[in-house]
Amino acid sequence: MLTIKRLSLADAHLLLEGAKARAVQIGVPMCIAITDESGQLIAFERMDGGKITSTVIAQDKAYTAAGAKRTTESYGVASQPGSPAYGINSAIGGRLLVVAGGLPVIADGEVVGAIGVSSGTPAQDTECAQAGIDHFVRQQTGND
Amino acid sequence: MLTIKRLSLADAHLLLEGAKARAVQIGVPMCIAITDESGQLIAFERMDGGKITSTVIAQDKAYTAAGAKRTTESYGVASQPGSPAYGINSAIGGRLLVVAGGLPVIADGEVVGAIGVSSGTPAQDTECAQAGIDHFVRQQTGND
Amino acid sequence: MLTIKRLSLADAHLLLEGAKARAVQIGVPMCIAITDESGQLIAFERMDGGKITSTVIAQDKAYTAAGAKRTTESYGVASQPGSPAYGINSAIGGRLLVVAGGLPVIADGEVVGAIGVSSGTPAQDTECAQAGIDHFVRQQTGND
């Protein structure tokens, strides 16, 4: 039997909170999805003005980051023409996202979930996703 | 040009809040989805212990209730064998849900969004969805 | 509660009318889709001789332009190899179109819907989509 660590809904709220705060700062209404370590949705928010297409893309970025235990941005690099993972973007019915904005959430060296952000530029999406993780880590540490 | 009223993220939080409070009361961890009037996701929460299958079903109950402007339960009645909507449950790739737990959210006589709840019995799901709407309506009125 | 502006069916007819007139001028029978601001279909026409594959592609171009609030052509540029949105074309089950021919329809600075055209070259598709918008804007202004 395996023992797995997984984000709780309370953890997901911290991730959402941090990401939203940054989105407000940079003035871009975002779609933000939090999944568990298996890529299954825990929480989602579309800020007023977030893009419709991003309701799916944010979830799939988080699914990809959790499921593959890596950033979606790293897949973008690995899937360029001529690179080994070329074409991987259309795998799993197109759910495997290779655009930046999906980050695994790691605790004690294990992937415990993921955050996916979409509606801005990929760089803005990543910035907000990272802000979510930073906020989560600070709160976790503060709770110790 | 049409003018449409739509739930904001703040409204969605009220719906979530009311539904979660009832779910806690009855001791059933739920998946709760809030969509806008077009069935597009605004907010989602899986309470700790909510079912994996319900992450999709809750969203699709809300999609159905918003999109068809009726409760999913009413579709259950209308789609029984021999009834006019028989077989409608597999429409839209199976997204059209005919199991109770999806309710449209109505303001000033217009559908402005929907709430879909899943993980309990259909009766429990409906009870929590209705509690979400009741809480939302109370707060809306209180804000007037 | 949010208030959203959305194309009416009468508006959609104007968009279709303008796009079809240009399609006749250039001698290319087109598929033309008009969606609302959420990417949901309002009107569609396949001119006699329009391509079967374009019945889907035109709808998805409009869905993308409305949902992401940008032209599909701009996604074509942003998703070239080495660019930030590389690989986005297969997102949302492949519905996210990055080929020119999808344009958001904007009124008073808000996206109120979109037009997607397909069957010609991407340049011809865009030309007809733009002609639809131009006709719509002229009529709107004329009505003021």
Add this chain to the structure above:
Amino acid sequence: MLTIKRLSLADAHLLLEGAKARAVQIGVPMCIAITDESGQLIAFERMDGGKITSTVIAQDKAYTAAGAKRTTESYGVASQPGSPAYGINSAIGGRLLVVAGGLPVIADGEVVGAIGVSSGTPAQDTECAQAGIDHFVRQQTGND
């Protein structure tokens, strides 16, 4: 943070072993799928002569049993015409299986995975799935 118990691959082998032994006894080559508690595949075997359609159905039975924390057979009962879950069979793109043969695997009161069997009659499928669980439980106990 949550702590989750999950079947290991070694556990999955025990489940497969027990199910296959019974399938050989009754002379029905089966497709057997083992998923984790999130419905994600851990192991799968199609015995020589197992049905092609069952390669998907066995997986979806296990997915359903894990994700909804109940037997697929119980869904068959609950989804009969006139019953509360009527129509649930087409949910999640038809992945929600209501035909017997999917059983959750429970350890210390928690669902830790599931087994789905297909190719025989639903009663035979269930018999083999249960044989898999019985074998797993005996070995687990024996290891204590």
